Amino acid sequence: MRQPRLFRSASFKLAALYVILFAVSVTVLAAVVYVISTTALDRQTRLRIYSEAKELAVDYDTGGMHKMLADIRARQLGRLVGGLDYTVFDRRGARIYGTLPHPPNHPGWNRMQGPPDGDEAPGHLEQLVVYAIPLGHDGWLMVGDDIGKVQRVGRLIMTTFGWALLVMLTLAVVGGMALSAAFLGRIDSITRTAEAIIGGDIRRRMPLRGIDDDIDRLSTTLNRMLDRISGLMETLHQVSSDIAHDLRTPLSRMRHILDEARHSAQTTDEYAQAIDRALQQNDAILETFAAILRIAQIESGSRRANFQAVDLCQLAQSISQTYGPVAEDAGCHLTVQTVPTSAFQGDRELLTQMLVNLIENAICHAGTGTTIAVSVTHSTQGPVLRVADNGPGIPENERQAVLRRFYRLERSRTTPGSGLGLSLVAAIVELHGADLTLEDNRPGLSVIVQFHALADNTQVSRFRSSSSNGSGTLELAT
Numbered sequence: 001m002r003q004p005r006l007f008r009s010a011s012f013k014l015a016a017l018y019v020i021l022f023a024v025s026v027t028v029l030a031a032v033v034y035v036i037s038t039t040a041l042d043r044q045t046r047l048r049i050y051s052e053a054k055e056l057a058v059d060y061d062t063g064g065m066h067k068m069l070a071d072i073r074a075r076q077l078g079r080l081v082g083g084l085d086y087t088v089f090d091r092r093g094a095r096i097y098g099t100l101p102h103p104p105n106h107p108g109w110n111r112m113q114g115p116p117d118g119d120e121a122p123g124h125l126e127q128l129v130v131y132a133i134p135l136g137h138d139g140w141l142m143v144g145d146d147i148g149k150v151q152r153v154g155r156l157i158m159t160t161f162g163w164a165l166l167v168m169l170t171l172a173v174v175g176g177m178a179l180s181a182a183f184l185g186r187i188d189s190i191t192r193t194a195e196a197i198i199g200g201d202i203r204r205r206m207p208l209r210g211i212d213d214d215i216d217r218l219s220t221t222l223n224r225m226l227d228r229i230s231g232l233m234e235t236l237h238q239v240s241s242d243i244a245h246d247l248r249t250p251l252s253r254m255r256h257i258l259d260e261a262r263h264s265a266q267t268t269d270e271y272a273q274a275i276d277r278a279l280q281q282n283d284a285i286l287e288t289f290a291a292i293l294r295i296a297q298i299e300s301g302s303r304r305a306n307f308q309a310v311d312l313c314q315l316a317q318s319i320s321q322t323y324g325p326v327a328e329d330a331g332c333h334l335t336v337q338t339v340p341t342s343a344f345q346g347d348r349e350l351l352t353q354m355l356v357n358l359i360e361n362a363i364c365h366a367g368t369g370t371t372i373a374v375s376v377t378h379s380t381q382g383p384v385l386r387v388a389d390n391g392p393g394i395p396e397n398e399r400q401a402v403l404r405r406f407y408r409l410e411r412s413r414t415t416p417g418s419g420l421g422l423s424l425v426a427a428i429v430e431l432h433g434a435d436l437t438l439e440d441n442r443p444g445l446s447v448i449v450q451f452h453a454l455a456d457n458t459q460v461s462r463f464r465s466s467s468s469n470g471s472g473t474l475e476l477a478t
Contacts, residue, residue, distance in 0.1 A: 015176030023169060030161035038154040045145050046109070046129065052084060053131045053143040060135055068141070069097055085114055085128060090139040103140050104132035114144065127151070186215050190222075202230055247285055254281040304431065310346040312383045312451065313338040316376045319355050327359070331368030332389075334359070338376040341383040344451050346432050354428040357421045358387040358447055366391025366444065381452050388446040394438065402438075 060068040065088075072086045087098025104110045110132055113125040130144035189207050196204045205226060206219035261274030320336035327334035355374075362372045366389040375386045394402060402422050425447075429436040435450040 015172070015180060019169060019172045019176060022172065023165060026161065026165045026168070030158060030165075033161070034154050034157050037157055038150050041150040041153055042129075042147070045147065045150060046131070049084065049129065049131045049143050049145050053133050053141060056086075056141055056143065057133050057135075060138075060141065065096075065135070065138055068135075072097065085126075085130075085142075085144040087142040087144075088135075088139060089142070091137060096139065098142070100128070100130070100142055100144065104130065104142060107132050107134055110142075111147075112144075183215075190215075190219065197226065202226070202233065250281040250284050254278045257281070304347075306347045306349075307345045308348065309343040310348050310351060311343055312341060312351075312385060313376050315348065315351060316355065316374055316385065319352060319359065320374050323356070323359050323363075327363055327372060330363045332363050332366060333371045334374070335371065336374045339378060341376060341378040344382055344432075346451070347428075350428045350431065354425050354449075355385070355387070357425050361421050362387060362389040362391070362445075370444070379450065381450060383451045385449040385451070386446060388441045388444060390441060390444040393440060393443060393445040396440070 056068050056071060059071045069088065072088075076083070076086065085098065085100060087100035088096040089103040090096055093103045100112065100114055102112075108131065110130045112128055112130055114128045126146050127148040128144040129147040130142050133141045135141050186207075186209075193204050193206050205223045208216050208219055208223075210216070257274050257277045261271055265271045265274055316338055317336055320334055324334050359372060359374065362370075366372065370389050370391045372387065372389045375388075377384045377386070426436060429449055433452060435448075437448040437450070439446045439448060
């Protein structure tokens, strides 16, 4: 027969295990208390019997049988139920005084039964422990007490612990069932949410009770995981749409060029010109795919194996010298200013690509007559790279979006570019565990990359946008 679901739950099994361990602990405690209590009572009883027997033996030695019997009678004048038993036998085994049935088998301690004295159950004899002392040639002195009292105390202890154990076990089982039912209710709620998510409702989240227990912490972690998955799915959807949109234009142009050459070209030169134009469109497509693959490679983290000590000052000066003439040809002015900074671990090739992208982005979008300033400074955390221009800049509400793949401020997409430049920068910054900040240069845009001088560079990278009116933070995936 299949057990009810409640009894098969992990919480109930865990509660049952604790109940068993608790029951064993109580049983062991009861045994220890029983042994200690009965041993102490037995020792106390024997000490009392022994002391009484020795005192009467001294009376016999000093005053003979007559004095000893007188002392025994005096002691029993105020006898209460449960008092000591005194019995004297002569040398032939005849009882001189008392109620014990027969003389002892040997001196010292003996066990025997005697007539009931009123504290036994009906029909039961008194269970005695007896101390026997020989009285020279006159016989035996026997002093005993009811050892059943010790046994009854022991039984009382065990009975008390038994009832207490029964009550506690009952409460524990009921409490375990109640806790298991509550636990199952929360698990069922999480299961229903998971089933809904599997069914396609990706926006559902695990319920929280706000008590910060293990299940709440697990649910919080699962919700963060679901948020991450949702973000990745949205990014994948956006990237797929952007790829289709961005590749459609060059492919359409290529087809138009080839179709036009097929129907209109008359000479070899016209065909060659058409092929060159088609190759340009093809190269743009290949560059887009190369950028996508490069970003994916960077985000995989495999390039960390190439990390080595990098001098950011030397790198900035070298690239700025190379791109100075390029900026002048575009009508811009490129400056560089560096101060000595500590080296950090990084991929020199990727850092070169990052700085090149930032400079080219400024040249492309800042416009003619602008100044592009590259600087390297030092902070308490490590080197700081800054690329600033005095062009039109980026609106505050667009600064988070420009880091997305294929996102372009120019909605018409008529100018060259794929919208992957800053996405590649963000991926490189994230790989190096740095912080990327886009700020208003008033006018223009200031891109700040805060590196960390630690060897592993495993810090979480962040994108921050700020302005005079407020600031926002976008945490990139690690």
